[in-house]
Amino acid sequence: MADSGHGPRERMVFSAAQLIRREGVAATGMRDVAAHAGAPRGSLQHYFPGGKEQLVNEAVGWAGRYAGKRVARFLAGLDEPTPSGLFAAMAAQWTDEYRRDGFAAGCPVAAATVECAAAGTSTREAVAAAFATWRGPVAEALTGMGVPAARADSLATLMISTLEGAVLMARAEQDVRPLTTAVRELGPLLDAAVAPS
């Protein structure tokens, strides 16, 4: 689909993330990744001598950086920045995709967590790092809106975990309602944190 990366290596990482999003880690084969990226199969072992584990870890890392960068864009797109506005924008990315393309895909970091948390140590560290590089910008944005530093990190964690759970339930029920519910119910709580107590 989208070449999305200049080199073939980046395309493979991107394709891996896309396939993991849909089918999960175990169901995503190396051959599938190469085919989806339009890359030769032989390039896999050349660019990723660490095998599938390395590829998955890089895909997870890419997803984490992508999510972190999106936060900055969401902030720029808000006419007046509020915590609830940021959260709504984060959720809207999912509702838009689900309404447009169906509920085929979820979060690749969540998939890697579910399937690899008990097994490989390196992948577990990769998902932890991905969540950290996602939570950082969110917490930073919250402090920039006037949320006390002590609570900003907690609220960022809450936003991300609620969003992940809502994405999960939305896929299960094939309905965006969990996402819209989360935005509606959580919004006031988030905005109430801007004025220092």
Next chain:
Amino acid sequence: MADSGHGPRERMVFSAAQLIRREGVAATGMRDVAAHAGAPRGSLQHYFPGGKEQLVNEAVGWAGRYAGKRVARFLAGLDEPTPSGLFAAMAAQWTDEYRRDGFAAGCPVAAATVECAAAGTSTREAVAAAFATWRGPVAEALTGMGVPAARADSLATLMISTLEGAVLMARAEQDVRPLTTAVRELGPLLDAAVAPS
């Protein structure tokens, strides 16, 4: 471990749920399930002629019913029932397990959702049903505490999605902090819904 079911069939469903919780659906083999249940391999095709898909679906259904029944127990264990108390009890089940046994296991329904939402239709319906049989008792408990019926379902959805996301992040970070944070931040919001506005 726990025989936990009278018949061998129930033991296999239970074992399947346990293994899916830890390793995911794809990484859980039929042979592993039989071994974990202490059941003969041949019993699998006898009790589950629908193959792995049927076994997974039943494991997911079992998990949903289990979660639904737990809600009643949590209610009974609260000296005075409040929404935040219920949510804290639901989260405590996870924090207790994680502190006691480590972060090896997650929610089997979440695992099945992540790995099967795009593929099999029957499993997707099974996870949707599981979430429904979980959300029902929670919403019912909320109305019993004085939450308006209109909001009870929304709050139940919010509680479950936040809990699922927090479980996910807790496993990723090997830290119960996401769970405790969710309880602390979400509690006041939930209790604020008891008095009709």
Next chain:
DNA sequence: ACCTGGCTATGACCGTCGTCATAGTAGCGG
């Protein structure tokens, strides 16, 4: 012309997994 090194291209190996086929055992009514 020749070597080097980044990359591509395939085929093969080996393990695993879900499933099927077939045979065996245990209990039981008659």
Next chain:
DNA sequence: CCGCTACTATGACGACGGTCATAGCCAGGT
């Protein structure tokens, strides 16, 4: 003892997946 049914026991099959091995390109340098 027979026949029936429920369940157990194992071996085999076919498919697939990750990885390794080997060989083929095709620059660019000298």
